Amino acid sequence: MMLASIAPAAPAFPWHDWQFWIATTIALVALIALVRKFVPATWLPGFLARGKPRGRKVTLTIDGKTPGRNDSPKA
Amino acid sequence: MTTTDATGLRHVVFLGNPNTGKTTLFNRLSGLKAKTSNFPGTTQESRTAHLHDAEGPLAIIDLPGVYSLELDMSEASICREVLAGRLAPTGERAGDPDAVLVVVDSTNLARNLILVGEVLRRRLPTIVALNMMDLADREGLAIDTDQLAERLGCPVLPIAARSGRGTDRILPAARRATIPNHTPPGTREGLEAWADEVYAAVVRRVGAGHADDHAGAPHAAHDDHDDRTMPDLTDRIDRVTMHPVFGPVLLLAVMAGLFWSIFSLAAYPMDGIDLIFGTLTERLGNALPEGILSDLFVNGIVAGIGATVIFLPQICLLFFLLSLLEDTGYLARGAMLVDRLLRPFGLPGHAFVPFLSSHACALPGIMSARAVPDARDRLATILVAPFMTCSARLPVYILLITLLFRDSPVRAALAFVGCYALGIVAALLSALLARRTILRGQSRPMILELPTYKIPSLRTALITTADRAWTFLKKAGTTILGICIVLWWLGSYPHLTQPSQTATQLREQAAEVRSAADVAMVVEGSTINPSAMPEAERASLAETLDQRAERADAVAAQTQTFMGRLGRLVQPIFAPLGYDWQLSVGVLSSFAAREVFVSTMAVVTTGSDDAEDESIISSVQNATRDDGTPVFTRPVAWSLLVYYVLAMQCLPTLAVTARESGRARWALLQLAWMCGLAYAAAFVTYQIASRLG
Amino acid sequence: MTLLAEAPPVSKQLSSCRPGDIGRVTQVDLPAPDASMLRAMGLRVGAMVRISRVGEPTVVEVISGHECRCHCRCRIGVARSLAAAITLTLGA
Numbered sequence: 001m002m003l004a005s006i007a008p009a010a011p012a013f014p015w016h017d018w019q020f021w022i023a024t025t026i027a028l029v030a031l032i033a034l035v036r037k038f039v040p041a042t043w044l045p046g047f048l049a050r051g052k053p054r055g056r057k058v059t060l061t062i063d064g065k066t067p068g069r070n071d072s073p074k075a
Numbered sequence: 076m077t078t079t080d081a082t083g084l085r086h087v088v089f090l091g092n093p094n095t096g097k098t099t100l101f102n103r104l105s106g107l108k109a110k111t112s113n114f115p116g117t118t119q120e121s122r123t124a125h126l127h128d129a130e131g132p133l134a135i136i137d138l139p140g141v142y143s144l145e146l147d148m149s150e151a152s153i154c155r156e157v158l159a160g161r162l163a164p165t166g167e168r169a170g171d172p173d174a175v176l177v178v179v180d181s182t183n184l185a186r187n188l189i190l191v192g193e194v195l196r197r198r199l200p201t202i203v204a205l206n207m208m209d210l211a212d213r214e215g216l217a218i219d220t221d222q223l224a225e226r227l228g229c230p231v232l233p234i235a236a237r238s239g240r241g242t243d244r245i246l247p248a249a250r251r252a253t254i255p256n257h258t259p260p261g262t263r264e265g266l267e268a269w270a271d272e273v274y275a276a277v278v279r280r281v282g283a284g285h286a287d288d289h290a291g292a293p294h295a296a297h298d299d300h301d302d303r304t305m306p307d308l309t310d311r312i313d314r315v316t317m318h319p320v321f322g323p324v325l326l327l328a329v330m331a332g333l334f335w336s337i338f339s340l341a342a343y344p345m346d347g348i349d350l351i352f353g354t355l356t357e358r359l360g361n362a363l364p365e366g367i368l369s370d371l372f373v374n375g376i377v378a379g380i381g382a383t384v385i386f387l388p389q390i391c392l393l394f395f396l397l398s399l400l401e402d403t404g405y406l407a408r409g410a411m412l413v414d415r416l417l418r419p420f421g422l423p424g425h426a427f428v429p430f431l432s433s434h435a436c437a438l439p440g441i442m443s444a445r446a447v448p449d450a451r452d453r454l455a456t457i458l459v460a461p462f463m464t465c466s467a468r469l470p471v472y473i474l475l476i477t478l479l480f481r482d483s484p485v486r487a488a489l490a491f492v493g494c495y496a497l498g499i500v501a502a503l504l505s506a507l508l509a510r511r512t513i514l515r516g517q518s519r520p521m522i523l524e525l526p527t528y529k530i531p532s533l534r535t536a537l538i539t540t541a542d543r544a545w546t547f548l549k550k551a552g553t554t555i556l557g558i559c560i561v562l563w564w565l566g567s568y569p570h571l572t573q574p575s576q577t578a579t580q581l582r583e584q585a586a587e588v589r590s591a592a593d594v595a596m597v598v599e600g601s602t603i604n605p606s607a608m609p610e611a612e613r614a615s616l617a618e619t620l621d622q623r624a625e626r627a628d629a630v631a632a633q634t635q636t637f638m639g640r641l642g643r644l645v646q647p648i649f650a651p652l653g654y655d656w657q658l659s660v661g662v663l664s665s666f667a668a669r670e671v672f673v674s675t676m677a678v679v680t681t682g683s684d685d686a687e688d689e690s691i692i693s694s695v696q697n698a699t700r701d702d703g704t705p706v707f708t709r710p711v712a713w714s715l716l717v718y719y720v721l722a723m724q725c726l727p728t729l730a731v732t733a734r735e736s737g738r739a740r741w742a743l744l745q746l747a748w749m750c751g752l753a754y755a756a757a758f759v760t761y762q763i764a765s766r767l768g
Numbered sequence: 769m770t771l772l773a774e775a776p777p778v779s780k781q782l783s784s785c786r787p788g789d790i791g792r793v794t795q796v797d798l799p800a801p802d803a804s805m806l807r808a809m810g811l812r813v814g815a816m817v818r819i820s821r822v823g824e825p826t827v828v829e830v831i832s833g834h835e836c837r838c839h840c841r842c843r844i845g846v847a848r849s850l851a852a853a854i855t856l857t858l859g860a
Contacts, residue, residue, distance in 0.1 A: 012569030520847035
């Protein structure tokens with residue numbers, strides 16, 4: 001009795017397949033983009049933080065002080 | 076030094092009190108050319124548009140509405156900085172503006188003149204746009220614009236931004252604006268007296284039934300009061316909308332209508348988008364050569380884009396309707412009515428709109444919190460807004476509530492409402508706790524101008540909707556796409572190296588059925604002999620067995636992937652909640668984006684990612700654990716439902732929280748608190764439900 | 769013919785007024801941020817106001833400035849706690 005064809009054993013990682021490398025690169029780029037987006041620049045190693053803005057300090061005016069309070073109108 | 080640069084680009088800033096039609100005018104002049112950005116160092120939005128005409132390029136910048144430049148508020152501070160030439164929206168060069176356009180409400184001129192006076196004192200090229208002239212005409216107000224221009228020392232242009240009347244003269248006048256030749260007094264009292272004097276000199280009341288009297292001429296006090304104190308249409312409408320009993324009832328009805336619109340009307344375009352992406356996925360799958368990249372493209376990229384775009388109809392409809400409501404003037408009344416309900420919990424009435432928006436998506440909801448004036452109030456609003464049930468939670472609710480109340484639509488509906496209520500209660504109690512601990516202090520009592528009721532502008536609503544939709548796509552779409560790609564990879568590798576034992580057995584059975592073997596075999600609990608079966612029945616059974624074998628392989632493959640292994644690794648953490656490794660995979664993947672839960676569960680339990688297929692949903696609901704017991708028991712379903720109501724499972728929302736609050740630690744606190752609360756509540760729910768059976 | 773004497777002006781807290789009352793603002797006893805905001809919105813000492821709604825919230829309509837008998841109308845909603853700190857003279 002012939003058994004139905006069984007799916008042949010496949011490698012865990014298809015190293016030989018160029019498509020695997022491209023797909024993995026794309027996934028890696030996506031991962032790096034997500035990490036750079038969510039992790040503050042000061043927490044990232046140098047090569048990942050390169051090009052990322054250092055983070056802007058945003059004020060909610062909790063202290064009620066905001067820049068330029070003392071400017072006076074021109075006479 | 077002005078901002079005019081080598082290209083001749085002139086910068087004109089739009090300034091004015093709130094509710095003067097400044098943004099309506101801006102939208103009329105800029106159309107869809109405007110882009111939204113922030114002022115550096117703040118969360119304050121600014122809209123900027125670059126225009127071109129025969130006279131050269133022009134950049135118009137819409138500043139936040141302020142009652143006075145001297146108030147101690149971030150909006151006023153930003154306006155001061157821009158006028159002083161020290162601040163500009165991101166992407167624009169800072170410097171003294173080439174012209175300041177002050178938009179004034181002609182039906183409320185006396186108060187608006189104070190801001191005009193503050194601007195005139197800054198000695199910048201200024202023009203004044205006297206807006207809402209159509210309303211002034213209707214109210215019988217005659218304004219001598221020539222005399223007003225003479226007293227202000229700058230051009231005054233009567234316009235009606237809503238209809239476009241006179242707006243074509245704005246930009247040419249802005250190009251020729253000069254420094255005014257009058258300087259109003261510098262003290263507050265002096266400025267107010269000056270504004271009153273100017274008003275008295277230029278405004279008259281004309282119209283049927285009224286003598287043509289000069290605003291400053293002495294006449295009997297009751298004559299003044301007769302027409303000014305008579306209730307107008309807005310007063311009459313307010314008697315209903317602000318009524319102590321009818322007011323809240325009407326508000327509830329309006330909100331219910333809003334929700335009904337979002338969840339019923341939006342269903343049609345959402346179904347359309349679903350169909351488009353489903354068809355696209357199928358066609359791409361057939362057109363592309365089979366392989367890894369095809370799989371990535373179809374199941375990672377297209378799925379990721381679809382997962383974002385599917386929410387656009389709800390977001391667009393919500394902001395369209397909110398913009399219309401705001402434009403009518405009703406939303407301000409709603410915020411004041413809700414203030415009394417929210418203040419005991421340390422939240423302001425201004426949180427009404429952010430919470431409402433968060434029911435579609437927390438991302439624009441949190442951004443709406445910029446309208447909350449007080450800093451602590453704003454932070455409290457931002458931290459608890461994600462408790463509102465957003466659209467991404469709905470597929471999870473549907474999956475679980477259908478399972479719990481399969482035969483009782485009424486109970487299912489109540490459970491749905493209960494989920495919404497649980498989110499709202501959790502938000503209020505969390506805010507109360509925050510205001511007693513980390514954000515100590517009372518919520519600031521509300522002060523809000525209630526604008527005159529108006530017919531809303533469709534144009535403004537459409538432009539606002541387009542702007543919000545684009546912001547959502549940019550902020551959430553890119554994140555969700557990245558997440559879907561990463562999850563695809565983690566859920567694909569490493570491959571299963573050998574077919575699963577279950578799959579092998581099923582394929583052997585299928586082969587025996589096809590060959591009509593004369594042997595007794597047990598299939599799906601029944602004993603059969605293939606040789607005694609009709610051919611058609613054998614073919615159908617063999618096909619079913621092959622499909623089950625494929626699914627068994629796919630499920631087995633999932634356990635071998637990084638995602639599956641991670642699920643098994645963290646399963647002990649979720650064991651007290653009743654979750655097995657499959658549910659742990661679903662919950663883990665949901666931490667990135669809730670919307671992937673159902674499709675992840677479909678892949679993990681059935682091997683198929685077609686989360687719309689009813690048979691797949693049914694299969695998910697009937698999935699079994701490794702020991703053969705159901706994955707979704709009633710206690711587990713309840714526990715999962717409570718978990719998803721309360722947990723923070725949205726990376727884009729965390730990113731926006733960090734940005735809007737100015738500190739990553741607030742986002743981390745939000746994550747820790749919501750997930751901790753969700754875990755505890757799900758644990759208690761599971762334990763109680765298990766004991767009750 | 770008997771002339772009815774005009775009722776003398778009465779000083780009241782805004783929170784104690786009734787809908788329809790008309791009066792002139794004589795005192796705003798609030799912290800600086802709230803007082804400044806109300807003043808910038810037009811609710812300043814000397815302003816003539818008409819009470820539209822009392823309670824939570826209280827809604828007043830500013831119908832006149834300090835010196836001018838203008839026809840501006842703007843409605844301001846304030847929390848009851850703030851209304852209690854604003855004093856009007858009715859019948860002035």
